[in-house]
Amino acid sequence: MATDFWASSHYKRWIVDRATLKQARADDLVYVSEPECLEFLAIYFANIISKLGKKLGFRQRVIATATVFFRRFYLKNSYCETDPYLVLSACCYVAAKAEESPVHIKNVVAESRALFSQEQYNVKHFPSDNSKLAEMEFYLVDDLECDLIVFHPYRTLLALCNKDFGNSNSSSDSPAEEAEAGELGTGIGADDGPRYWGTGQGQLELSEGGLQTAWFIINDTYRSELCLIYPPHLIAVTAIYLTLVLHTPTQNSIAHLLPYSPAFNSDSSNSGEPSQTTPHPRRSSRTSDSSSKHANQQDPIDFLANLNVSLSAIATIAQEIISMYSLWNRYREDVTAEEMRNMNANANMEPEKSSPERFCIRRHYL
Amino acid sequence: MRIYRAKRDASHVYVKSKYNILGFISSGTYGRVYKAEDASGNLHAIKKFKPDKEGDVVTYTGISQSAIREIALNREISHENIVSLKEVILEDKSIYMVFDYAEHDFLQLIHHHSQTLRCTISTAVLKSLTYQLLNGLVYLHSAHILHRDLKPANILITSNGQVKIGDLGLARLSAQPLQPLFAGDKVVVTIWYRAPELLLGAKHYNNSIDCWAVACVLAELASLRPIFKGEEAKLDSKKNVPFQRDQLLKIFEVLGSPTEKDWPSVTHLPEYPSLKRLDPYPNRLYDWCQSRLRSQAGYDLLRMLFIYDPDRRLSAREALVHPWFLEDPLPKANAFASVASNQIPPHRRITQDDAPSMSMTIPLQPGQSGNAANAPGPPFPQSQQVLSGSSQQAQAQAKSGHSHHTGTSGSLGDAGGPTVYGPQGHGQVHGTTKLRKKPRLG
Numbered sequence: 001m002a003t004d005f006w007a008s009s010h011y012k013r014w015i016v017d018r019a020t021l022k023q024a025r026a027d028d029l030v031y032v033s034e035p036e037c038l039e040f041l042a043i044y045f046a047n048i049i050s051k052l053g054k055k056l057g058f059r060q061r062v063i064a065t066a067t068v069f070f071r072r073f074y075l076k077n078s079y080c081e082t083d084p085y086l087v088l089s090a091c092c093y094v095a096a097k098a099e100e101s102p103v104h105i106k107n108v109v110a111e112s113r114a115l116f117s118q119e120q121y122n123v124k125h126f127p128s129d130n131s132k133l134a135e136m137e138f139y140l141v142d143d144l145e146c147d148l149i150v151f152h153p154y155r156t157l158l159a160l161c162n163k164d165f166g167n168s169n170s171s172s173d174s175p176a177e178e179a180e181a182g183e184l185g186t187g188i189g190a191d192d193g194p195r196y197w198g199t200g201q202g203q204l205e206l207s208e209g210g211l212q213t214a215w216f217i218i219n220d221t222y223r224s225e226l227c228l229i230y231p232p233h234l235i236a237v238t239a240i241y242l243t244l245v246l247h248t249p250t251q252n253s254i255a256h257l258l259p260y261s262p263a264f265n266s267d268s269s270n271s272g273e274p275s276q277t278t279p280h281p282r283r284s285s286r287t288s289d290s291s292s293k294h295a296n297q298q299d300p301i302d303f304l305a306n307l308n309v310s311l312s313a314i315a316t317i318a319q320e321i322i323s324m325y326s327l328w329n330r331y332r333e334d335v336t337a338e339e340m341r342n343m344n345a346n347a348n349m350e351p352e353k354s355s356p357e358r359f360c361i362r363r364h365y366l
Numbered sequence: 367m368r369i370y371r372a373k374r375d376a377s378h379v380y381v382k383s384k385y386n387i388l389g390f391i392s393s394g395t396y397g398r399v400y401k402a403e404d405a406s407g408n409l410h411a412i413k414k415f416k417p418d419k420e421g422d423v424v425t426y427t428g429i430s431q432s433a434i435r436e437i438a439l440n441r442e443i444s445h446e447n448i449v450s451l452k453e454v455i456l457e458d459k460s461i462y463m464v465f466d467y468a469e470h471d472f473l474q475l476i477h478h479h480s481q482t483l484r485c486t487i488s489t490a491v492l493k494s495l496t497y498q499l500l501n502g503l504v505y506l507h508s509a510h511i512l513h514r515d516l517k518p519a520n521i522l523i524t525s526n527g528q529v530k531i532g533d534l535g536l537a538r539l540s541a542q543p544l545q546p547l548f549a550g551d552k553v554v555v556t557i558w559y560r561a562p563e564l565l566l567g568a569k570h571y572n573n574s575i576d577c578w579a580v581a582c583v584l585a586e587l588a589s590l591r592p593i594f595k596g597e598e599a600k601l602d603s604k605k606n607v608p609f610q611r612d613q614l615l616k617i618f619e620v621l622g623s624p625t626e627k628d629w630p631s632v633t634h635l636p637e638y639p640s641l642k643r644l645d646p647y648p649n650r651l652y653d654w655c656q657s658r659l660r661s662q663a664g665y666d667l668l669r670m671l672f673i674y675d676p677d678r679r680l681s682a683r684e685a686l687v688h689p690w691f692l693e694d695p696l697p698k699a700n701a702f703a704s705v706a707s708n709q710i711p712p713h714r715r716i717t718q719d720d721a722p723s724m725s726m727t728i729p730l731q732p733g734q735s736g737n738a739a740n741a742p743g744p745p746f747p748q749s750q751q752v753l754s755g756s757s758q759q760a761q762a763q764a765k766s767g768h769s770h771h772t773g774t775s776g777s778l779g780d781a782g783g784p785t786v787y788g789p790q791g792h793g794q795v796h797g798t799t800k801l802r803k804k805p806r807l808g
């Protein structure tokens with residue numbers, strides 16, 4: 001990407017703290033039944049961006065960029081004073097250009113109208129006129145302070161897992177690659193690595209399945225505001241960490257490398273391998289006592305320890321990703337859509353701020 | 367959205383309230399460039415992207431891919447040899463990019479020497495300019511940015527002799543593209559500066575296309591005329607890119623025909639069969655340099671930047687440490703350090719526009735009225751007909767009968783921006799511009 005992360009607009013202007021996030025939602029808080037609704041709204045809009053992006057044929061990175069634009073916009077604005085559907089549509093339109101895969105404005109308008117008018121969103125007011133979206137684009141780019149180049153965890157993931165397909169311009173040439181798999185093929189400049197994560201020494205061997213899991217975890221992080229709080233390379237490392245912990249096949253394949261067998265592996269193992277319950281000392285070199293099959297496999301603990309990143313930061317992010325999943329379990333799209341409709345109706349009808357209780361709707365749990 | 371719009375409009379700072387427009391510099395591919403001064407007297411060049419029109423009505427039609435690129439890339443970079451973007455103002459359906467002002471550019475310098483001084487550019491100046499150009503290019507390339515439109519008109523020089531690479535309107539990131547570079551822009555780089563692999567239809571290319579352009583620019587500084595001044599074969603009605611026979615012949619006449627030994631991958635290029643049908647030429651670059659560069663090391667640098675095989679061509683980083691830069695005269699931070707003041711090219715000529723909107727009226731205070739009709743008018747003239755001036759470049763181009771244009775085509779237009787095919791569709795109308803000479807400013 002342009003320059004390196006530490007010199008980027010992303011790092012210099014768009015990594016914020018929790019207090020800033022809280023402040024940004026202060027106006028909206030008045031209109032929702034409880035603070036958690038705001039987090040549901042974050043999921044809700046990320047889902048819609050993802051849906052719209054897929055309809056427009058976007059690659060995952062374009063969807064991610066659109067989502068980051070949306071989050072950045074709402075650092076400065078409130079849902080209740082704006083039309084988030086128009087905003088997210090404009091985010092998609094700009095993201096496509098920023099990621100050098102432009103789509104025609106009339107397609108964005110048409111797909112947005114078709115999607116938003118579906119029953120679950122029931123948005124009838126989306127303008128049919130291209131110029132309305134283009135006007136929103138203008139305001140959006142201005143609010144984004146013209147910072148349109150966004151860093152994402154995907155490329156750190158690919159670089160760390162040795163999926164270096166070279167600086168290949170032909171990554172998307174092959175029609176055989178399906179959307180997500182094709183994404184994995186996007187190259188990373190060989191010289192890109194070390195300055196992001198330090199030594200650049202070891203690279204982790206993740207199976208395709210493990211890589212996919214990490215990739216999907218990264219996709220999921222965009223449903224939260226993590227992309228505004230943490231540098232993307234930390235999110236990537238956390239996704240790898242969670243993959244090592246949660247992805248069962250990956251778990252099994254690295255079990256013999258670990259000093260202790262993780263507890264949850266011993267009772268869930270149907271792989272036929274004996275579960276290791278005896279702690280054994282960490283080895284500094286594995287080449288002598290590993291089976292040849294695993295000879296060049298990187299010890300994941302070594303790997304994580306050798307990265308030039310703060311492991312306590314990784315632990316915090318892991319915690320936040322898990323909370324996000326737990327929140328997501330409780331999320332109900334219809335309820336949140338309703339909440340959004342109420343918010344806009346109330347915000348636009350009453351100039352005075354209303355008391356939170358008035359619009360309280362019942363909590364829905366799974 | 368009403369509340370949002372009102373808030374935003376109320377806090378908007380208008381171009382005219384911040385900058386005093388001194389005059390018009392140039393009309394280019396994507397818009398017009400003005401000279402302006404801020405409250406503390408600093409000079410700026412303001413590039414205004416053409417707003418799109420539907421009939422006579424200016425409407426929002428979407429920001430062009432070119433503007434998005436130029437804005438996005440400029441926001442990320444900062445280097446002494448790259449023109450620096452001070453701010454971007456989005457106002458009244460137009461985009462204004464405010465750059466630090468650069469008094470000269472390579473094209474103007476070349477023209478000054480060929481037309482006014484009638485002597486070559488001294489080796490000291492030539493070498494300093496080339497060195498700084500490469501220095502800026504190393505920065506761009508290390509940031510994974512391909513410039514894709516290096517040519518004399520896009521390389522600026524400040525009044526204290528510092529090179530500033532400008533015009534990132536065709537530039538883009540080369541790292542991890544989601545689509546092949548070719549898919550975005552069928553034609554890149556103005557034809558005279560276009561690398562042979564592009565002329566032969568390569569779908570994949572890299573930094574080395576910029577290095578080729580640098581070599582062309584260096585040769586042009588040395589000889590005061592484009593080294594490969596070919597005729598561009600135009601896109602056909604189906605927008606297919608034709609074989610650029612004339613441009614290739616111009617290159618072969620100096621560098622000789624490429625051989626498979628020099629350039630093994632040439633056989634895979636789409637236009638290779640057409641290439642095979644051309645007559646063979648011997649390499650006479652050495653002779654070309656004898657009378658023009660007068661330095662063995664200078665010749666060697668040019669030779670290495672003109673290597674046909676993009677993989678073997680000298681990179682900007684390698685070029686920067688070439689022995690030519692270690693021999694006398696050494697490159698200077700002020701390229702004009704050794705130049706007598708009366709030899710330095712004149713200030714950029716600016717012209718005034720007759721359009722009434724050009725007069726510097728004080729805009730209404732923003733937020734005074736929510737009514738869009740009361741908003742300040744466009745700070746710059748909208749009408750192209752009243753254009754009464756042209757840049758010095760345009761004059762130079764008019765005289766030479768050529769315009770330095772960039773052909774851009776392909777999916778750019780799909781993004782809602784202007785689609786530009788060659789010089790017909792835009793820009794300097796040489797024949798009809800009447801020049802009104804104004805005393806030089808500054």
Ligand SMILES: Nc1ncnc2c1ncn2[C@@H]1O[C@H](COP(=O)(O)OP(=O)(O)O)[C@@H](O)[C@H]1O
Pocket residue numbers: 391392393394395396397399410411413449465466467468469471519520522532533534535757759
């Ligand atoms: N920063 C600047 N200072 C002075 N003149 C400039 C500056 N930037 C551009 N110009 C002038 O305007 C011309 C057109 O600007 P450029 O950025 O190249 O736009 P275009 O895309 O239209 O070619 C340049 O060739 C140069 O003469």
Ligand SMILES: [Mg+2]
Pocket residue numbers: 394519520533
């Ligand atoms: Mg230009």
